[in-house]
Amino acid sequence: MTKRFSEPDENGYYGSFGGAYIPEMLHRNVEELRTRYLDIMHEPEFQQEFQLLLKDYVGRPTPLYFAKRLSERYGWDIYLKREDLCHTGAHKINNTIGQILLAIRLGKKRIIAETGAGQHGVATATVCALKGMECVVFMGEKDIQRQAPNVARMKMLGAKVVPVTSGSRTLKDATNEAIREWINDPVDTHYIIGSVVGPHPYPDMVARFQSVISAEIRVQLKEKTGKELPDAVIACVGGGSNAAGAFYHFLDEKNVKLIAVEAAGLGVNSGSSAATTQLGTVGILHGSKSLLMQTRDGQIVEPHSISAGLDYPGIGPLHAHLFETARGIFLSATDEESLAGALELSRTEGIIPALETAHAIAVLSTLREKKVLDEEDRTLVICLSGRGDKDMNTYMEHL
Amino acid sequence: MSRLEKLFLKKNKGILNIYFTAGFPELNTVMPIMEALQSGGADIIELGMPYSDPLADGPVIQQSSQVALANGMDLDNLFLQITNMRKAISIPVILMGYMNPVLQYGFEPFCAKAAASGVDGLILPDLPAHEFETIYAPVIKKYGLDMIFLVSPETSNERVMKLDALSSGFLYAVSSSSITGSSAVYSGFDAYIDRLLSLSLKNPVLVGFGISDKAGFQKATAKTNGGIIGSAFIKALSAGKDVKAATKAFVSSILQ
Numbered sequence: 205m206t207k208r209f210s211e212p213d214e215n216g217y218y219g220s221f222g223g224a225y226i227p228e229m230l231h232r233n234v235e236e237l238r239t240r241y242l243d244i245m246h247e248p249e250f251q252q253e254f255q256l257l258l259k260d261y262v263g264r265p266t267p268l269y270f271a272k273r274l275s276e277r278y279g280w281d282i283y284l285k286r287e288d289l290c291h292t293g294a295h296k297i298n299n300t301i302g303q304i305l306l307a308i309r310l311g312k313k314r315i316i317a318e319t320g321a322g323q324h325g326v327a328t329a330t331v332c333a334l335k336g337m338e339c340v341v342f343m344g345e346k347d348i349q350r351q352a353p354n355v356a357r358m359k360m361l362g363a364k365v366v367p368v369t370s371g372s373r374t375l376k377d378a379t380n381e382a383i384r385e386w387i388n389d390p391v392d393t394h395y396i397i398g399s400v401v402g403p404h405p406y407p408d409m410v411a412r413f414q415s416v417i418s419a420e421i422r423v424q425l426k427e428k429t430g431k432e433l434p435d436a437v438i439a440c441v442g443g444g445s446n447a448a449g450a451f452y453h454f455l456d457e458k459n460v461k462l463i464a465v466e467a468a469g470l471g472v473n474s475g476s477s478a479a480t481t482q483l484g485t486v487g488i489l490h491g492s493k494s495l496l497m498q499t500r501d502g503q504i505v506e507p508h509s510i511s512a513g514l515d516y517p518g519i520g521p522l523h524a525h526l527f528e529t530a531r532g533i534f535l536s537a538t539d540e541e542s543l544a545g546a547l548e549l550s551r552t553e554g555i556i557p558a559l560e561t562a563h564a565i566a567v568l569s570t571l572r573e574k575k576v577l578d579e580e581d582r583t584l585v586i587c588l589s590g591r592g593d594k595d596m597n598t599y600m601e602h603l
Numbered sequence: 604m605s606r607l608e609k610l611f612l613k614k615n616k617g618i619l620n621i622y623f624t625a626g627f628p629e630l631n632t633v634m635p636i637m638e639a640l641q642s643g644g645a646d647i648i649e650l651g652m653p654y655s656d657p658l659a660d661g662p663v664i665q666q667s668s669q670v671a672l673a674n675g676m677d678l679d680n681l682f683l684q685i686t687n688m689r690k691a692i693s694i695p696v697i698l699m700g701y702m703n704p705v706l707q708y709g710f711e712p713f714c715a716k717a718a719a720s721g722v723d724g725l726i727l728p729d730l731p732a733h734e735f736e737t738i739y740a741p742v743i744k745k746y747g748l749d750m751i752f753l754v755s756p757e758t759s760n761e762r763v764m765k766l767d768a769l770s771s772g773f774l775y776a777v778s779s780s781s782i783t784g785s786s787a788v789y790s791g792f793d794a795y796i797d798r799l800l801s802l803s804l805k806n807p808v809l810v811g812f813g814i815s816d817k818a819g820f821q822k823a824t825a826k827t828n829g830g831i832i833g834s835a836f837i838k839a840l841s842a843g844k845d846v847k848a849a850t851k852a853f854v855s856s857i858l859q
């Protein structure tokens with residue numbers, strides 16, 4: 205049997221990336237998760253509750269929308285997978301619903317999370333309110349300022365938002381603080397990681413919870429077009445959870461191009477970027493071996509992106525493996541290009557995307573020039589990972 | 604026989620191991636601090652290799668790491684400073700740090716350089732046992748270094764036995780479920796230590812994390828072979844102007 209891209213080996217490696225590089229203080233927790241996550245996820249009762257919540261609470265399936273005017277502009281058939289229409293406004297809730305149900309079955313009493321854009325924080329605060337669990341969200345001081353509406357939402361939902369003042373004061377250090385908090389309270393607390401990063405089994409677990417995105421795309425595309433497969437799927441990559449979800453059921457379909465879009469910040473070579481595959485080398489961050497931005501001495505470099513959710517110096521091990529094997533096509537969009545992408549989608553389709561998502565839109569105008577697609581490719585699916593309400597201040601500053 | 608083995612043969616109670624971050628408070632204070640630790644009466648030196656994202660460390664060590672990095676500390680500089688340390692230092696010296704900088708240096712070149720400088724052992728808290736066994740153990744062995752694993756109150760007996768078997772030199776018992784520098788009192792401490800000691804471990808046990816003064820050191824080492832102090836010493840270094848005087852004063856505050 206040939207190895208499937210979607211599945212890490214028993215130690216959590218996708219090719220040479222993954223693993224569980226954690227201090228001993230977290231071993232019991234991570235081991236408990238590792239030995240139980242698949243069994244719990246496969247319990248019929250778990251599946252029933254998960255599917256029901258995805259349907260009635262999140263609002264799934266989310267539409268696969270044919271973007272007519274955008275398609276006319278570029279000359280392809282462009283479909284938008286509307287994760288922005290999920291409850292709370294982004295794909296993040298697919299994962300938090302799954303993880304809270306899992307945490308309850310592990311007997312946990314308290315939830316912690318990190319957040320960058322605040323979408324994962326809001327999605328975590330939401331499911332904690334839903335299940336009556338205590339919720340603490342770590343968020344960089346810089347992100348608290350640039351994503352203020354989401355901070356307010358988390359507070360409204362009863363979560364405690366802890367400002368992180370160490371290091372970059374963004375997603376990387378929010379993740380550090382969440383891990384430290386977990387070390388301090390390992391018995392009662394479950395850490396809901398918001399992307400396909402962290403020690404094994406997190407990358408696989410989060411990818412599985414997000415895989416509903418591509419499962420629905422397959423069915424919906426068939427219904428709408430009669431086609432089994434799109435020619436390309438495009439998604440932005442911070443840690444890589446919406447991309448992992450949108451790619452998941454196409455990973456082993458070699459004819460589907462998987463296009464991951466990283467944040468180039470002020471430009472890939474500007475010194476202010478978050479384009480990990482272009483700038484990164486192999487290393488260990490937040491519990492797994494992957495590609496990351498670092499100095500020659502192995503110190504993590506502080507990234508830059510206008511988008512808080514993509515302002516992260518690493519990517520999940522699955523994506524590092526897609527890059528390493530050239531199964532994935534990695535592109536990037538600058539701050540400026542993504543602002544233009546956001547404006548374009550708003551004015552051609554009446555959809556205001558999140559700044560993260562805007563990076564995926566922004567590459568449409570470069571696909572031809574970069575010869576990413578083949579002549580006969582027609583059908584593109586873009587994962588519209590989130591809506592732009594949280595980014596209105598930034599948009600207004602740049603309009 | 605390794606330096607750590609010799610030490611524990613000679614003395615198996617009240618071993619004092621002191622941690623500090625290389626490059627803190629100044630880039631070139633590594634040797635003066637080590638010399639003062641030795642002459643003050645410390646038994647082991649744990650030399651921290653600063654890292655930008657030290658996951659198991661509290662604010663004090665995080666900050667000292669940032670200062671050290673800002674001072675220009677890196678592994679090349681550290682090895683430059685300690686290359687002749689054995690002319691002055693006879694007590695065991697252990698390098699403590701995170702995997703990523705070590706991997707960038709190259710695991711084998713790192714071990715070779717450490718051994719050539721007279722380093723006795725390594726503590727790499729985010730190196731998993733599985734990867735150690737399958738990839739790194741032969742390299743450690745080749746260069747005659749001791750590898751010291753951590754155990755915590757959450758570590759099962761079976762796993763303590765396994766980590767003890769993988770370790771040499773000593774076993775590092777984290778005093779509670781916490782990051783470094785925590786002052787929270789852990790009520791299960793005595794039962795935890797009794798449990799560890801009931802397992803007839805092959806290695807001596809040193810207790811670390813959260814020990815800040817003489818009383819804490821005595822409590823932590825009542826039944827074990829010794830203790831490790833980090834954050835409290837870093838604080839003392841930050842307060843004092845003269846690192847040698849601050850170091851001597853700190854060590855005697857623990858031992859006297």
Ligand SMILES: Cc1ncc(COP(=O)(O)O)c(C=O)c1O
Pocket residue numbers: 294295320321322323324398399400440441442443444445446447512513514558560561589590591
């Ligand atoms: C709308 C949206 N898209 C994408 C991301 C990036 O995360 P990931 O790469 O895990 O999908 C975020 C993260 O905050 C987000 O809010």
